[in-house]
Amino acid sequence: GDSVTQMEGPVTLSEEAFLTINCTYTATGYPSLFWYVQYPGEGLQLLLKATKADDKGSNKGFEATYRKETTSFHLEKGSVQVSDSAVYFCALGRNQGGKLIFGQGTELSVKP
Amino acid sequence: DTGVSQNPRHKITKRGQNVTFRCDPISEHNRLYWYRQTLGQGPEFLTYFQNEAQLEKSRLLSDRFSAERPKGSFSTLEIQRTEQGDSAMYLCASIGDRMNTEAFFGQGTRLTVV
Numbered sequence: 001g002d003s004v005t006q007m008e009g010p011v012t013l014s015e016e017a018f019l020t021i022n023c024t025y026t027a028t029g030y031p032s033l034f035w036y037v038q039y040p041g042e043g044l045q046l047l048l049k050a051t052k053a054d055d056k057g058s059n060k061g062f063e064a065t066y067r068k069e070t071t072s073f074h075l076e077k078g079s080v081q082v083s084d085s086a087v088y089f090c091a092l093g094r095n096q097g098g099k100l101i102f103g104q105g106t107e108l109s110v111k112p
Numbered sequence: 113d114t115g116v117s118q119n120p121r122h123k124i125t126k127r128g129q130n131v132t133f134r135c136d137p138i139s140e141h142n143r144l145y146w147y148r149q150t151l152g153q154g155p156e157f158l159t160y161f162q163n164e165a166q167l168e169k170s171r172l173l174s175d176r177f178s179a180e181r182p183k184g185s186f187s188t189l190e191i192q193r194t195e196q197g198d199s200a201m202y203l204c205a206s207i208g209d210r211m212n213t214e215a216f217f218g219q220g221t222r223l224t225v226v
Contacts, residue, residue: 043217044155044205091154098205099168101157102156104153
């Protein structure tokens with residue numbers, strides 16, 4: 001069945017450092033891929049998505065490219081801020097992303 | 113605020129008791145999903161409604177769990193005879209049918225079974 005694997009956290013970075021959070025998936029066909037973010041005390045929010053191979057999703061300086069050849073959707077940001085501290089979830093979905101399969105989440109802590 | 117609303121935010125119950133959670137989705141969204149999230153894990157799909165019809169249930173949803181969406185608006189998730197293993201965050205999400213839409217999540221109900 002479908003599954004998502006993320007790099008384990010926590011990840012601790014200094015402000016303005018480069019961020020990569022690895023995500024790989026196993027799925028048949030062509031699911032959509034998502035990154036969700038969960039700030040402390042808040043619900044999950046969609047950060048970005050890509051619906052087909054080679055699509056790049058981007059939002060708030062974050063980017064991820066749907067790589068079918070490597071079954072990956074790694075999240076990157078060139079310069080992180082303290083306000084980016086949160087838990088990040090990679091997910092795959094079908095039917096416009098209603099039913100989602102999530103990775104285990106990666107906690108990011110950015111220090112000033 | 114017209115986002116997804118879940119109540120209560122926190123629930124502490126004794127083992128063996130029944131609990132019920134409520135989810136109010138975004139009003140024009142006809143699809144509603146329930147997920148369970150345990151500590152250090154990502155959310156896991158439990159069940160899904162299209163309007164009032166429950167179209168899919170996960171194997172995670174044992175006989176002690178039941179969900180309803182009687183008028184295609186709010187939904188309830190009931191757990192009977194709670195067990196300590198039921199302690200988790202229960203999340204609700206809603207999504208519309210338009211193209212390029214996204215799932216919106218509520219803040220969740222944190223259940224602690226003691």
